[in-house]
Amino acid sequence: MMTALSTTRTTEAASKAVPAPTPRRTLSEGMVAAIFLAPAVIAVLVLRIWPTGLALWQSIHVGSAGTFGLANYTFLFSDPSFHDALSATLLFALIVNPFQIACALGLALVLHRALPAGALWRTLILLPVAVPQSVSAIIMGVVFRPDGPANALLATIGLPAQGFLTTPDQALYTIILIVSWIGVGYWMTFLLAGLKEIPFALYEAAVIDGATAWQQFRYITLPQLRRPLTFVLVADTVANFLVFAPVQILTKGGPQGSTNLIMNDIYTRGFLSGDVRGAAAETGILVGIVVIVVAIQFRMMTGGKSE
């Protein structure tokens, strides 16, 4: 403690000896920083740390006597409805993430070329990004009604009508299409920004060497795009773990639990069924998964300078 205090004093004294200081500068920079940081730190504590701590605290509370244990977690893992939610979420993540990123990358590559009216197409594809998830759920829910425009389109090109959200084996895939309406344009924007950073000289050199379009993509575009691609992969994965509005508005997790993604399960458990501790344990599991992914994301946003 003494040492810490005296160090602060010495730094202050040292900074007073530097030519720049003025009489107005009475607080050390650390103190000023503390004042500037205070509102944000309070926000972090109240809005992130407190609820996370509360969820973890509740999740280890067992029984009415207030004893502690992991019974809420073991109960959760023995609950078939949680198994279904977990497997639906994983299946969803396994399909939606590669699908969205492939579409986003493909479109970014197309729009990166000098097309006639290119800026117009880019803007039109980007615009749904601004559409709130609940709005997209409402509109796309009607589009995919059995008597809606999607089946009308299928009928026009001679294909049989589909059940979409009403059948257990199609509902999850329909939710994937619905969230991708917004998602693809959003993630495409990151990749388009990444493509702009690739030096054109690399392609010129490749053309001189006689590289084919595929070789250019494989040996120039992909490696140069590695950073934004990894970022998009991580951020997209986190976002898709948390899909809620389309499920809650359109299917409530059904039919037969086929679209019961983890956020909807937490909401149903904690808010509709009143199983606060079960929801807390499930929140703990979700936050655990997400924190790992987010830590990777943070490293990519800030680190990598050494590479």
Added chain:
Amino acid sequence: MNRKQTVPLLVIAIGAAAAAMLPLIWAGISALRPSAEIFRYLSPLSIHTFVPTQVTFENVIALWNGPFARAMLNSAVVTAITVLLGLVICSMAAFALAALNYRGRGVVFAAMIVSFLIPFDSIAVPLAQVFRDLNLQNSYAGLILPGIGNGLAVFLLRQFFLGIPRELAEAAMVDGLGWFGIFTRIYLPLSKPALIGAGLILFVFQWQAYLWPLLIAPDPDYHVASVAIASFAGQYDVDYGQMFGGAVFTALLPMAVLLVFQRYFIASFATTGSKD
């Protein structure tokens, strides 16, 4: 690029643009039709799928005379206050993390960004309990507060502030300016693009929020637009005309903002995503 390539690429671009816009256009047109006509001209697809035989403003008028008007106003108030308060808090934090030198700055930065990167929705259910204990349910404060601290906004502003040379601050100090003056008179005026980018992040977060308002403000007086339109879909006898009208109006404002500020939006994407 030769012509042979341009045509198929153009077809893909136009097809994607159509897929992106047609659902919205169809919803907008449906809002201007008598409710009975909405599903009538779908199969087979014809010109009347998109061109109404009869235009009516009945749905739109009924919509704005109903509870949706109040929800739109709530959304506007909540979002505007969120952006203003959020910019103050996030830019102050970013200033402390970029312009000031002190021990442990890197640790504070990492801790703050990682905590904020925990997606808000994942802790929304326990946070709703905290807010109910604090008696913040069904209030503007309850709706606004979660939106004011945003890790991406802090990150974006900090990156921008780092690019402002410290000599400027030191020169200002010689002229008698304190740190607060340096913040408001030098850093903020120089950072308009980053402030717009951060403002957009805060705006989009709050305007599209759905889970949180659903949890914390079940009282129809405090419904925001995204919740109000979802409650249309939950009714037994869905009024599709009004529902589509509400959906399109809720989407229009953020789309207009995005159109105007597209440049800043894309620039902020580049900062978070692809820069080393």
